[in-house]
Amino acid sequence: MIEVRFHGRGGQGVVVASEVLANAAFREGFEVAAFPYFGVERRGAPVTAYARFDRKPIRLRSSIYEPDYVVVLDSSLMRGIDLMGGLKKGGIVLINYPDGKALPRLASDFRYFTLDATSIAAEHRIGSKVSPIVNTAIMGGFARACEDISLESMLASIRDRAPTKKDANVAAAQVAYDRTREVFV
Amino acid sequence: MRTVMTGNYASAYGAKAARAEVIAAYPITPQTSIVEKLAEFVSSGELNAKFIPVESEHSAMAACISASVTGARTYTATSSHGLTLMHEVLMWASGARSPIVMTNVSRAMAPPWSVWADHMDSVAQRDTGWMQFFCESNQEVLDTVLMAYKVAESRDVMLPAMIIEDAFILSHTSEPVDVPEQSQVDTFLPRYDPEMRLEIGRPMGFGSLVKPDLYMEFRYKAMKAMESSRERILKVEEEFRKTFGRSYGGLLDEYRCEDAEVVVVVAGSAAGTAREAVDAMNERGVPVGLARLRTFRPFPEDELRNLAKKVRGIAVIDRSYTFGAAGAFYTELCGSLFPLRERPVVKNYIAGLGGRDITPKIIEKIIEDIIDVSERGEDVEPEWVEVKGLDRSWQ
Numbered sequence: 001m002i003e004v005r006f007h008g009r010g011g012q013g014v015v016v017a018s019e020v021l022a023n024a025a026f027r028e029g030f031e032v033a034a035f036p037y038f039g040v041e042r043r044g045a046p047v048t049a050y051a052r053f054d055r056k057p058i059r060l061r062s063s064i065y066e067p068d069y070v071v072v073l074d075s076s077l078m079r080g081i082d083l084m085g086g087l088k089k090g091g092i093v094l095i096n097y098p099d100g101k102a103l104p105r106l107a108s109d110f111r112y113f114t115l116d117a118t119s120i121a122a123e124h125r126i127g128s129k130v131s132p133i134v135n136t137a138i139m140g141g142f143a144r145a146c147e148d149i150s151l152e153s154m155l156a157s158i159r160d161r162a163p164t165k166k167d168a169n170v171a172a173a174q175v176a177y178d179r180t181r182e183v184f185v
Numbered sequence: 186m187r188t189v190m191t192g193n194y195a196s197a198y199g200a201k202a203a204r205a206e207v208i209a210a211y212p213i214t215p216q217t218s219i220v221e222k223l224a225e226f227v228s229s230g231e232l233n234a235k236f237i238p239v240e241s242e243h244s245a246m247a248a249c250i251s252a253s254v255t256g257a258r259t260y261t262a263t264s265s266h267g268l269t270l271m272h273e274v275l276m277w278a279s280g281a282r283s284p285i286v287m288t289n290v291s292r293a294m295a296p297p298w299s300v301w302a303d304h305m306d307s308v309a310q311r312d313t314g315w316m317q318f319f320c321e322s323n324q325e326v327l328d329t330v331l332m333a334y335k336v337a338e339s340r341d342v343m344l345p346a347m348i349i350e351d352a353f354i355l356s357h358t359s360e361p362v363d364v365p366e367q368s369q370v371d372t373f374l375p376r377y378d379p380e381m382r383l384e385i386g387r388p389m390g391f392g393s394l395v396k397p398d399l400y401m402e403f404r405y406k407a408m409k410a411m412e413s414s415r416e417r418i419l420k421v422e423e424e425f426r427k428t429f430g431r432s433y434g435g436l437l438d439e440y441r442c443e444d445a446e447v448v449v450v451v452a453g454s455a456a457g458t459a460r461e462a463v464d465a466m467n468e469r470g471v472p473v474g475l476a477r478l479r480t481f482r483p484f485p486e487d488e489l490r491n492l493a494k495k496v497r498g499i500a501v502i503d504r505s506y507t508f509g510a511a512g513a514f515y516t517e518l519c520g521s522l523f524p525l526r527e528r529p530v531v532k533n534y535i536a537g538l539g540g541r542d543i544t545p546k547i548i549e550k551i552i553e554d555i556i557d558v559s560e561r562g563e564d565v566e567p568e569w570v571e572v573k574g575l576d577r578s579w580q
Contacts, residue, residue: 019359023189026361032189035358038300059457061354062544 001054002148003064007083008073011043011127013135016161017073018049020139024149024157025053033058046077053148071142072096073117073134084110094145094180096138106185113145115180124172126165136162140173141180151177187363192355195323195362196262196288196348197222199330201232202370203286205260206377209237209248211267215300217290217356219262242267246274246285253283254391256382258334261285264352265292265306272310278345279314279407281392284337284377285345286330291453292352293539301540302351304453305505308481308513314407316346316414317481319452323362325433326350328425331365331374335421338377341413351454353540365429373428415483436485438477439492441467445474447498447529447555450489452478452514455502455536455543462548473552478514486521493522498530498559500551504537511567530559533567547571550579 004021008014015036022034030053037048050064066086072095077083084093089109096117097103106112117137127133136158143154154177155170162169190198196219200208208227210220226232235252239245242263253259263271268289278285293303307317318333320326326348333346350356381389395403419435426432434440438456441463442448451459456477463475476492476499478485493499503512510516515533522528534551537543547570558565571579 015357019189022359026189031361033358033360034189035353038353038357058360059460060545061454061457063542 001052001058002069003067004051004069004071005064005067006049006051006071006073007077007081008047008135009043009077010045010047011131011133012047012073013133014047014073015049017071017135017139018051020135020154020157020161021051021142021149022053023161024139024143024153025051027153027156028149030054030148031057037063046081067091069094069142069146071138073138078104092145094138094141096134103183103185108185112183112185113141113180114183115141115176117141117176120172120176120179123175124168126168126172136169137172137176140176143173144177144180187361189359190323190362191218191357191359192320192323192326192350193218193290193357194222195327196330196350197226198362198364199327200260200286201226202327202365202367203260203331203334203374204258204371204376205232205234206257207235207237207249207252207259208261209239209245209252209259210261211240211242211245211263212238215264215267215290215292217262217264219288219290223260242270243274246271246278249285249287250274250278250281250283253278253285254281254383256377256379256384258377259283259285260287262288262290264290265294268306269294269309272313275310275313275315275345277392280403282343282407282410283345284334284343286333286337286348287345288326288330288348288350290352290356291349299539300352302354302454303504303538303540304349307347307349308505308507310347311482311513314344314411315482316344316411317349318346319349319478319481320355321433321454321456321477323355323358323360324431326355327362327364328429328431328433331370332418332421332425334377335374335424336414336417338379339413339417339421340380342410342417343379344407344410344414349453354454369428373425411483418480418483433479434477435488436480436483437488437492438479439488440475440477442474442476442492442495444472445496446472447500447552447559448474448476448492448496449500449502449548449552449555450476450478450514450518451502452481453504455504455548458543458545459548462545462552465545466549466552471552471556481514481517484517484521489518489521490525493525493529496529498532498555500532500534500555502534502536502543502548502551506535506538515567530555530562530565532558532565534570535567536570541571544580547579
């Protein structure tokens with residue numbers, strides 16, 4: 001079973017990102033479950049969501065404590081929250097991080113992928129200039145970082161799940177896929 | 186077709202497939218996306234139903250009863266404080282023998298304020314005369330909506346049914362759900378056609394005053410109807426299995442109980458996690474089973490008695506607590522087992538209140554505890570699991 005934890009802020013589409021992943025994994029023939037950890041929803045407040053996928057039916061209903069992947073939709077959360085908490089050794093971290101800005105010191109136990117999903121979402125006019133909705137861009141990056149999910153399935157899932165601007169969201173994910181890079185620490 | 190959807194959408198698709206004709210619901214918190222989705226279906230014309238947004242859950246149920254009395258198939262959904270606000274009218278629905286189907290997204294009661302999974306709201310409706318079905322998966326939610334209508338509308342039952350899905354753990358979790366073919370559903374669940382209905386030209390009284398010379402007879406008939414539902418639930422499920430290829434174990438869903446020496450009893454979504462724990466322990470050579478309470482009303486008394494004859498320990502996990510007594514599943518189970526000459530040791534574990542996570546580890550610890558307790562054969566007090574400030578750790 002592959003387990004994924006998403007960190008972001010209210011308004012960035014964190015919960016939808018987990019649903020997009022579940023839907024993409026389902027298209028790859030996996031059994032899936034995606035679920036949010038809701039506090040009371042507020043714009044800007046930290047939000048966590050989770051996804052599981054497996055070749056067997058998923059019966060487990062408890063939360064995820066030792067994920068294989070961590071997806072960070074907002075790099076400002078890297079201060080203050082233990083984003084890599086419980087992440088398996090060798091696990092993959094995907095971070096929405098501004099281009100050209102130096103990364104902070106990162107633990108060497110994990111593999112890191114970054115992309116500037118904020119700029120990509122803004123370029124594609126998804127959300128507002130001030131607060132672009134980065135979820136579809138970062139899921140394009142996820143298809144790059146995760147061998148189990150093809151870009152094709154991810155784009156189909158985004159087309160299926162994006163409530164508006166389907167073409168822009170799909171295009172953003174495609175660009176994000178191309179621009180996602182592994183960072184060696 | 187199998188698609189990925191939340192438990193809330195599974196409920197809505199169930200009501201749509203059942204061709205609910207009247208949906209009356211309070212549209213604001215603690216309402217869920219169930220009713221939002223149904224409003225979309227009605228607005229787009231995908232579902233030919235009258236959608237009545239009302240000013241409270243109390244009014245929602247009142248509208249459902251009135252619609253049901255005219256012979257309409259009726260649906261509503263609610264959660265936590267919305268359900269408890271309905272309490273008075275829930276009794277009216279069952280007394281009027283209105284086969285309404287309702288989903289309750291089961292949540293904790295405030296204060297302290299909470300929006301997370303807990304069975305207190307549902308358990309508090311135990312005595313309202315509704316059938317209560319606790320679900321383990323989103324697929325079971327959808328399927329149970331369909332089965333519940335068929336049971337509820339049976340002439341020998343004619344009682345309302347509540348489908349219970351745990352908040353967030355089912356309601357907001359997206360997972361694959363097969364939405365059955367409409368033509369198959371239509372064959373399985375034909376149009377509701379009651380013997381008696383409110384109609385112009387055929388005057389009839391519903392819900393009138395009865396004097397002491399007749400009240401007991403009405404209650405007696407409702408009791409007989411609930412008793413009939415036991416057999417009816419099994420028959421309908423068998424028919425459902427033949428049509429759709431899925432079934433859920435009747436009133437008490439037993440898993441690996443054949444050779445079990447102890448069993449864990451649980452209702453709702455935690456059963457899935459319990460299956461993982463039970464499998465892991467059996468692999469280590471520990472003979473343990475799971476008995477999932479699929480219905481709380483009617484209570485699976487015979488099934489539990491038969492199970493109790495085969496085991497030496499029963500761990501009952503309650504996701505709610507009846508102050509001054511114990512967990513309601515536990516006290517009911519103890520009552521059911523009382524007529525047995527020899528009884529296993531039964532212990533109550535209070536866990537998962539207000540959305541506290543029930544992990545496989547916690548269930549394994551509970552199973553280890555019931556093995557220990559049943560070997561010593563002692564009577565035991567209910568135990569609260571993973572509470573801060575208590576010495577015992579269950580992690």
